[in-house]
Amino acid sequence: MSERDFWGGRSTIVRRVLRAFPVADTIAFFREIGVPLHEEAGGKLFPDTNRARDVLAALLREAAAAGVTLVAGCRVTDIARLQPPLDVARGGPEPAEGPDATERARFRIATSRGELRANAVVLATGGQSLPKSGSDGAGFALAASLGHTIVPTTPALDALRLDPSDPLHRALPGVSQDVELAVRIDGAIAIRLTGALLWTHFGASGPVAMNASRHWLRAQIEQRPASITVSFCPGRQFDEIDARWTRRAAERPRQSVQTTLAAMVPAAVAAALLEALAIDNRIALAHLSRDARRRLTRALVEWPLPVIGTRGYQYAEATAGGVALTEINPATMESRLCPGLYLVGEMLDVDGRIGGFNFQWAWSSGFVAGRALGKSLA
Ligand SMILES: Cc1cc2nc3c(=O)[nH]c(=O)nc-3n(C[C@H](O)[C@H](O)[C@H](O)COP(=O)(O)OP(=O)(O)OC[C@H]3O[C@@H](n4cnc5c(N)ncnc54)[C@H](O)[C@@H]3O)c2cc1C
Structure with missing residues (x-):
């Protein structure tokens, strides 16, 4: 901290x-005050009893002991x-x-x-x-x-609402995956955030989307153009991923693009991405055109999230x-x-x-x- x-x-x-x-x-x-804590994944602390009401009860008990009138x-x-x-x-x-x-x-x-x-x-x-x-x-x-x-x-720590025309969130509600988000303000990357993204029926939630929300909203009130892209391959660049496709095509020319992609991202995301890019998921790597390969690579490292807002203070x-x-x-x-x-x-x-x-x-x-x-x- x-x-x-x-x-x-x-x-x-x-x-x-x-x-x-x-x-x-x-x-x-x-x-x-009688609430021992333990640490869970990601360094988060929870009461050993896992009950929020035990925290409240202890604070109220302590306030009473200190003579506080509530x-x-x-x-x-x-x-x-x-x-x-x-x-x-x-x-x-x-x-x-x-x-x-x-x-x-x-x-x-x-x-x-x-x-x-x-x-x-x-x-x-x-x-x-x-x-x-x-x-x-x-x-x-x-x-x-x-x-x-x-x-x-x-609002901050809010879920992102995406344009209903965005094909991914509509195809993937409930699917969670680790990604990297790049928030661009005035055309330059203002911040990169990594973590789990949860696709929902209205857009994108999960820790990484919630962290990104405040940056997008601050840009809106400052009337600065902002956009968010997703990398499904956190920490990797376009050239690296593109070279990986080429290598894979040489090693396993008959493997389908869907199978190869499903080794990189959840299978449902692989299918939704290929559909959104209008690339036949059965096509063998040897037959994947240079243009399709590069479009796919671009989508993997820089998929645009068409953010139209957040869910708001509620x-x-x-x-x-x-x-x-x-x-x-x-x-x-x-x-x-x-x-x-x-x-x-x-x-x-x-x-x-x-x-x-x-x-x-x-x-x-x-x-x-x-x-x-x-x-x-x-
Ligand atoms: C759904 C949800 C989940 C969250 N999860 C986490 C989490 O996991 N970890 C984390 O760190 N943070 C979390 N937060 C944020 C965290 O709860 C707040 O940052 C924290 O409670 C702020 O404490 P506070 O005492 O400043 O204000 P609050 O906890 O908001 O308390 C303010 C109090 O003042 C009272 N009040 C307001 N105006 C008046 C008035 N005019 N007269 C009398 N009383 C008034 C309100 O009724 C309220 O009881 C979460 C918040 C929400 C909404």
Whole structure:
């Protein structure tokens, strides 16, 4: 886990926050609260019981033990900054608690269940992904009303919708394969991503397509031309694959193009590719024309994905964009614009690639804010 696993603003800030509460601390924290973790393929961590509700139960137990009052089913609708009393504004001591503290509070918080006053507020309202979970972007308006800049948001970790005329996804729903995607922006390759791609009835999903989605969407909001191509032979170039066909044709001239191709990609993909290219799948390698061979090779290393969009916030697992990181002090997660306001988690302009990185960002930034608040209270 490092800042290289994240996209969005200012990698130095991301690095600093991650280092304050790295993965080892996350594992130790969960073990301490009764949720031992184990590692699965690709370095992903899961609770030993494999039950999400055990994570929730442990966090609730721990919050109760720490004396936290939880108010559920309650939306914050507005946060107003109150004028600090002159002595506090000049750096004088702040009252810790009691009626005096409430009177001198820095914030008035309007909620669906009445008004609160507080000296400090932590905004942890998430992004816009899966709005039915409550993370519907309302927190961005709260942060903006307190002076923060919101870097335009887009879904991230979302599946790609492909033009219905694309022959591959229609022929291959449910088929998964390892590929390399090249995302081109302004005609140049902006990023290459490798991993599993899952063909679906609407387009392309799976980790690699989901990672690519934010790059394509960011280009759209910046009005820059973007395109995505698939290589079914990750890490290999056109010339290498073309030479392989020629070699194979010399070694096994009577082998069919379908059989040869099925040794390189799943059989269903081989059949769909040949059909899309209008190449007879029974043709022997010796009879495969130079033109057909080169078209096939080109398709194997650079198959264009006709992306028409993504599935949107209702399906996306994360949100790109958010509160500008430069407006946050990474040592405390406190706002540089609004003293007493802390911002953490997905509402910030950081989004991680698929694989647990967004959770870690939430844990790390939450820890940094919690530690700073603890110190300020002490
Ligand atoms: C389907 C799905 C699968 C995911 N899988 C993974 C994964 O495997 N690994 C990974 O790392 N990440 C995953 N993520 C992303 C991860 O869940 C988020 O990055 C992480 O939960 C962000 O934490 P957060 O505390 O910042 O915000 P959230 O977890 O979104 O929590 C924000 C909370 O604030 C509340 N809220 C919002 N506005 C208000 C308001 N105005 N008043 C009161 N409350 C409010 C919301 O109801 C919500 O409870 C997934 C996300 C989704 C949607």
